[in-house]
Amino acid sequence: MQRSLPGCQTADMTYLQSGTGSAHITMAATPSPAEIRSIVEHDPRWAAIVTRDRRADATFFYSVKTTGIYCRPWCGARRPNPANVQFHETAAGAERAGFRPCRRCHPDRSPEDREHVARVAHACRALESGDETPSLATLARHAGLSPHHFHRVFKAATGVTPREYAAAHRAKRVRQALGRDGASITDAIYAAGFNSSGRFYEAAADTIGMTPSAYRSGGLQAEIRFAVAQCSLGSILVARSEKGICAILLGDDPDALVRDLQDTFPKAALIGGDRAFEQMVARVIGFVEKPDAGLDLPLDIRGTAFQQRVWQALRRVPAGKTVSYAELARRIGAASSIRAVARACAANTIAIAIPCHRVVRTDGSLSGYRWGVDRKRRLLQREGGS
């Protein structure tokens, strides 16, 4: 039902007739209808709201008491009842008054911000193409910003620096190219978009931590030393590459553990550990018996970028605590990837040092464990967890 107010003939008043339809002011200390009329007629801000005038952008913001939201003058949202409206000079002022930004007109983003998002997207495309990573100065010049400012804007929009972005993208191309069956490493270099093998090897060393041929040949070209021993959880196999511990396997049958190691590193030269190695194994066993003491040995953690994120997050779960797959997924910023997180946990080859035994179902029940649920239960009991 439309309600017309006597004496309202200006265009500014149309919203009163077609808007919420309520001209009754019931709140205490709010203007009377006559006062509202006067405000609307004389305040040019209302003219901007009524005509959705983009030229008024950022000259002021308005909030609506009944929705708790604030908007830009030109927002396409339903026109508010002036009795509920408050004006703010800045978005920050509206937020201080307790209002949330509208999802439609994004009053919390400055026009520069919106412009910056477009420029960052453009820079991302530039970083993804070709083998020469554009310099910060070049990227900034294309974006029309100073290098310092561009760096800050890029990081704010993507969460990483331009250099990190380029490295992550190159890593992806290297892995994809090397993963292609039958392609030679030379083919892979060009398929990944690199013009020179030198740059490719540099990128490979940066991103997959080894030479392309080592990656191809089953992970580790270098020797892996290993030994099998006994601990309170049964048989334990400890293996170490040049870089650090690359496997801690648990089980009942020592031979099965060695076969598991061979399957995990099919091309590596497996060498039985010597006396010095056995001292290292003793330290690992000490850690397995008392995990909260920590393991003071380097790990050689190999896996996809996603697996590495999951495993790093697991390493931050302290002894005595458990975490659900869903929570772990949330912690690495991949809340919808719960199955992939569970698969990454199951693919862990470094028992206890990457504590996948601290992952339980959301309801607290144990779920699976690569090395047997019974071992998982004993480990958790030992750590005083659930």
Ligand SMILES: [Zn+2]
């Ligand atoms: Zn809005």
